[in-house]
Amino acid sequence: MQHVSKFEMAIGRIDAENAEDPNVETVNGVTFPKELLYARRMTEKLLDFYPEASGELQIAARAQHICRWKIDRKQYPMDRVGYLKWREALKKFHAEKTSEILKDLGFEDTFAERVSFLIRKKQLKKDEETQILEDVxxxxxxxxxxxxxxxxxxxxxxxxxxxxxxxxxxxxxxxxxxxxxxxxxxxxxxxxxxxx
Incomplete structure (x- = not known):
């Protein structure tokens, strides 16, 4: 039996969550759950732009929008302040959801914390990997x-x-x-x- 690494299991779990997206997008006649397609595009673009990306950065890119549809924009006021609050709530949600998956799979706390740090876009312009993620x-x-x-x-x-x-x-x-x-x-x- 082929050995599946913890990293591959994490990607698989993130994809399984995103495959539940009720919103769809059709590309070349093939329909995909919207956030699953987004996650795959993020990975593809990351590896094209920065092939030496760390495991943490790769997982942060894949989980950037994990289950995004669960926090609707309409739950917040439809103004600039509401938009910023919604974005912050999403980042926190994506980071926590991904962290749960990583801990469940036995990743070290430091690994999960780094992934959360990246998803939350901490220290943009100062942290190299946060900047790479933002670029992607x-x-x-x-x-x-x-x-x-x-x-x-x-x-x-x-x-x-x-x-x-x-x-x-x-x-x-x-x-x-x-x-x-x-x-x-x-x-x-x-x-x-x-x-x-």
Whole structure:
């Protein structure tokens, strides 16, 4: 029988949780649970952007949105303060959920704590792995979700969001973003945002 490592078991457990997502996304005629697809895109982008990623960073990337649908945006006021509270609640929830899985599988506390630290984006711009994770989040957003998002909002809001996203990224993250094959519309918006 093939030996399955604890790391592979953790990835499997995270994927099993995300496979429960009632929201779906269809790619090339194949339908996926939305957060399972997001998690796989995060792993793929992380290993492309930073192939030497530690186990902790890989698990944090995979679990970035674990069971995200369980905390609805509508549970918080539909303003900037409500949005920020929702984001904080999500980070805490994702970190705790992942930590439970890791402890259940017998990972050391220090490993689980590091994964939680990364998921909660602690010390952005100061901690190298937190920064790499943020870069990957931004790259996945730009590559896979930006077009749909941009279609639903006024241009000035999109430009503001691109500028804020850009400010969170490292130089190497920004460089990787400029190399993405974006749609002409998305490329145009990014160019406008960076020129403004």
């Amino acid at each position: 989040v931004c790259l996945v957003f730009l590559q896979y979700y930006f077009d749909d998002f941009a279609a639903k909002h006024p241009e000035e809001k999109i430009i503001d969001i691109v500028q804020k996203t850009w400010a969170k990224m490292s130089e190497s993250g920004q460089q990787a973003a400029l190399e993405l094959k974006l749609s002409p519309e998305a490329s145009g918006l990014v160019k406008k945002a960076l020129q403004t």
